[in-house]
Amino acid sequence: MSEDKPGVLDGAIPPAENTRLFGHDEAQAFLAQSYRSGKGHHAILIEGPEGIGKATLAFRFANHVLSHPNPATAPERLADPDPASSVSRQIASGASHNLLHLARPVDEKSGKVKSAITVDEVRRAGKFFSQTSGTGNWRIVIVDPADDLNRSAANAILKILEEPPKQAMFLVLSHAPGKLLPTIRSRCLPLKLAALDDHAMHQATAHLGLDIDGRTLAAAQGSVSEALKLVNYGGMDIVAAFEQVLSSQGPTARKAMHKLADALSSKDAETIFAFFVSHIGDHIMGRARQAALSGDIRTADHFARLSSSIGERLTVAQAYNLDRKQTIISILGELAA
Template sequence: MSTDRFDVLEGAISPAENTRLFGHAEAEHFLAQSYRSGKGHHAILIEGPAGIGKATLAFRFANHVLSHPDPAQAPEEIADPDPNSIVSRQIASGASHNLLHLTRPVDEKTGKVKSAITVDEVRRAGKFFSQTSGTGNWRIVIVDPADDLNRNAANAILKILEEPPKRSLFLVLTHAPGKLLPTIRSRCLPLQLKPLAPGALRDAMTHLGFDLSGPQTQKVLASADGSVSEALKLINYGGLDIMTAFEAILSGQEPGIRKDMHKLAEVLAGKDSETIFEFFVALVTGYVMDEARKAARTGEIDRADRFARLSSGVTERISVAQGYNLDRKQTVLMILDDLRAASRSMA
């Protein structure tokens, strides 16, 4: 059964094709030992922030299982996939009949990736299992990520998890496990991955061909929060410039700051700016929550409350703008005005 191709950031390697994983040796060892024991769980919930290697780990483990279908004969550790092996070639090309990758589908009308994994996608899993039930091979489904399942799709996945077919394995990825249905979480064995340490992040970026020895290295490593995808956004998508402009706007004074605000808003509203706009939204959300936490720790209850409410307001403003396809530039300007007003009023 073919897997869908999915968007990959510029400079990244598709998890299905990536032959290296950095910083998660302990998790790999656990999966290898669990599988070899013959008592592994049928559904594993791989948790952790975006961009730290959850999907790469899932595809590596799937490759390991499909390459060694008898658990008792499987190696004690997961090796780097051999790109020339039949299993690896099938997985990399999306042609494996024993692996199904469920992710947000592409809208045939717009050519863009949909905002959610729909129930129609999950129904593909039912068809997948029925078509492969007579082969005797392992059948593996990677849900990437489960956070994108809409309500109907989540309920459909739950039904399969409650009565899993024989020799089936679900690798369920999540950036925010607390947002998943509790019943889905209860059917899975949690495996938490931590953000990459600076050394592992540097190794991962070197593997992708990036030299992190320049003057911006420390800022990239510090700002990426242990995430390869965040590092790529900082380097390849202008993320460092966005951060610098954002910090200057928050600390700047009128009247010249309005020009900087409009310049930033125009960049974020430009054509093909989805990735950097999502980066900006995460930047804003992180800033607001950090301010709320800092205020709470120092006993500034009014300030903490104001920023906590501002966080909800920013999220709602973005949701409304996206839902009604409102002008993105104006949305960015309103968010920046809200942030500056909150900072001034509590200064």
């Protein structure tokens, strides 16, 4: 993660500062037209895989709304934000009085980003809406992502969504909307975004100065954040090491396990560890789907249960601060078996 921008990957542009968005033309057109009609929903659930531009789209739309507070005279399309405009400068610096970005806060003691969006963060939204806008403009809250809300925070957000203030707008982001409270989903207008196609991926990564080959492009699966992890965080090496563990036996396999576990449990390995957890999840569910499609329901059920078991084990290990290396070795041993 970037040292001066907690929560932002190395090589990425913070969404609040990003003036370009690649792909999602239909979603952009829908937001612009919906707002211009004056009948836009007060809460929009922008959902889709991680790293495809959901936050950039949210900030882009917020910039559009705050730059054109009268829907009837707003442009029919979302344009690239003008970095020189006062609205863009305020949004980029986090100084806008009309926009609040709710994300996982930084722990003052450790300096690391917390594991969840807490109820204290949501209370900031309540205070934000209670203050009268000096310009009479819209008040916009971006929840980024709502998947990170803990239970208390989710219930607190729900209360605001149930009785939204006048001229208030929520842009709720989610990588996995099925995990959100059904009551939150029911109060939002869903806007589904797909993973980026190859053309948009090449444009987006080139915009970041990232040169990706065909193998990396395939592994990234339409996600710019995955491409950054693969290139800037050694993700391709982690994938190769994992494949070696699965294809080896005996002492060779044990040596490969320990080497991979050392890399994933080293200091400042949080980003690549999260990448690894996601990768093994995809691997297991891929095996489950493959078995199900071939009619082997018993094996499919086994892998589905294994996915759940590993998820629970990782959650317990994090909650009780258990030795990460031993947890990883245990999981790798089970997968290799």
